[in-house]
Amino acid sequence: MVEGREKPLRNYKLYIGGKDVEGTGWVYTVSARSLLEDVFTSVRLKRSLEQDERSDAADHPYVVGRCAVAGDTAIDLATQAAAAAAPAWAAVPLERRMRLGVRFREELLRRQEEFLELLTAEAHPLKLARWELSCLLQVFSEESLGWYQERMHTEFRHGGRRLIVRRQPDGVVAFNPPQNAPAPSAALSVLALMAGNAVVVRAPRSIALSTMFVLRELIAPLLDEVGAPPGTLNAVCSNPGQTIDRWLQSPLIQDIFYIGGTEEGLRFQQRCVAQGKKPILELAGNDGVVVWRDADIPYAAEAIAEAFYGSGQICMVPNWVLVHPDRADELIAEIKRRAEAVRPGYPEDEDVLLSPVRRSERFFALLRQSLDAGAELVTGGRRTEIDGTPSETGVFLQPTVVRVNGLSGARSHEIVRHETFFPLIPVIVPETADDDKLLDSFIDFVNTNEYGLRNSFWARDSNVIDTVVQRVVNGGLLKVNDSHIGFLPYLPSHGGTGLTGGAFGEANYPMLKTSHLQGVSVARDVSPRTAVFGD
The missing domain is CATH 3.40.605.10 (Aldehyde Dehydrogenase; Chain A, domain 1)
Structure with a gap:
């Protein structure tokens, strides 16, 4: 153990038939912090070790552990x-x-x-x-x-x-x-x-x-x-x-x-x-959050900001928001405030939520497609360094909020129709209509989503909540006035419909x-004839 290493190298062979088994080689884990501090050293260490497992590079404090590879x-x-x-x-x-x-x-x-x-x-x-x-x-x-x-x-x-x-x-x-x-x-x-x-x-x-x-x-x-x-x-x-x-x-x-x-x-x-x-x-998920006229806006925005956890690289975070037009400006302002408070940093830092995004070209292509189609950039949209400074080379992406006006054409925006896997949330503001018509269109929009992992609704009116609970059939989980990503006892941990779960998709x-289900009957002193004919 060299100076600087606090703990021994973790070492895992294959585990087969109750025994540790040798592999055909090793793969090494270097700390994520090292990739942010000194990416060249991290890459060099991994290459050196995977070429020669006896290399002194194994003693470097950046190296956390290794796992045997199976053929x-x-x-x-x-x-x-x-x-x-x-x-x-x-x-x-x-x-x-x-x-x-x-x-x-x-x-x-x-x-x-x-x-x-x-x-x-x-x-x-x-x-x-x-x-x-x-x-x-x-x-x-x-x-x-x-x-x-x-x-x-x-x-x-x-x-x-x-x-x-x-x-x-x-x-x-x-x-x-x-x-x-x-x-x-x-x-x-x-x-x-x-x-x-x-x-x-x-x-x-x-x-x-x-x-x-x-x-x-x-x-x-x-x-x-x-x-x-x-x-x-x-x-x-x-x-x-x-x-x-x-x-x-x-x-x-x-x-x-x-x-x-x-x-x-x-x-x-x-x-x-x-x-x-x-x-x-x-x-994939492509989860939606619906915010009704009487919703608790600060709480709803808090749940929507879960979209930025891990830079959105989680299938069950919110991917789009549909808001009652009367509350749109208020909600967007609150989401913007929360998005701008999310910061990059080293993963072990307590207040960090963003992860590095190494293949970000698609993020910018998706954002450009939406802006060209008439969406409005509310905040974000740039790369950033670990200290939060915008740059052209940063490995983080700013939490990004986009306003999409109109429900009928919302799915022409790729960022609405499909999961993006980025810290990017579109907020759809529909045309003004009476509440009965709006609620019908909101429920229809949720039910016609090609994906179906989780859906969230925010409303106080018990009649609206009852209607939503009765009529939303898409997805493996429906949350009302709650964290979108929080897990609860009894409810499914995973699972969904459509492109989320395939032909056999459901709550998982x-x-x-x-x-698989099996039925068993164990009889005692029962006449088979009586069991068949009832006489």
Whole structure:
């Protein structure tokens, strides 16, 4: 250990069949702070280490850890190990498997500082990392776990029979987490494990460290604790195309949990169905926030400003706003004030929300298309340095607010029709009309969104709220007068309709999605003839 390094280098091999396994090479994680302080040194360190693992570069304090890389053989071995473990794990009583969720939450809390530290090392602003942790704590809350268990097994008595409606595990579930939030997404594999499945998780090569920490140091020991057979959990760091191709070809895998872009995800869905596998999709969001005449404007603007978390590079943040014309100016002024208070900085700084955006050309093309179509730039629209100074070379983007006048042509603006994945929020101001007509058009606009992850409404009138709750059918989650991105017990953690969830899209409870319904009747002293003919 050299001067300047405070902690030893984290080191994760592949995890297959309950054992640490050598890979074909290593990928290294250098701290996100280093990329902002000295990008040339960071790139040089990674190149040096990936060419020679014995390089002295491993001692540099910028280097946080390394993960072994899997080739075809290791990917297949992980699948085989999961298939071998699946029957024995499925036979473990549900109550014992549910213990895994309780213990995972306890371990997350116990080791939360390590979890947050790794996320910030991978460029998640600390505030965003805390939100990600809070989401997982709700997914694995006592209330949520109890609700999952109820849905997994329910019993009735009827005419001398014991009737059971239960969910049985699908078998082997493969997880493909996204690059923007791999560790929290990989943590959802615990839900598939609780359902009785064996799992294989691919850690993204470009950002593997926090994912391997969650899988190897949090989940794997807990499986040992509850007596799961070796191979119930397998973790490989590998290329996405290579891995998914092998998963699709393998007869041993039943489900593939795919998180990624819409175009790639829908193509994957077709391939998955053709191979007889269940695709579980988490794709783009393009969420909307609707603000009614009587809304609490400061609170609504606070929720809308969640669009800037992680520079908008999160599928479930707001992507567009539709506001009652009588409140438009007030709301836009409040959003502008909040947007201008959001600042860039080092990810471990407490008040930072923005992440670097390295491929920003599309941001400017989208913004120009909208402005050319008649939109008005309210604030933002430039690159900025880490200190907030606008520049042509900065790696951050200013939080940007655009006013779009008119509802009928709003979707001619690409920033309204499709998810942008940037810190960019268009506010749509419709033409003036009576409230009944406006409400109808607002609900229709939400329901005709091609995507359907989350929707939010802000209103005080109970009749308006009741109408919205009854008539909004798009999306996996509807929030009224609440944080758009906040997670709650019982409610779905993910999932949606349309381009968000594919042909099988709906609210996604991974424990339920990776299992299937089965009905059971256990009779005693019942005549089969009577059961059939009723005499």
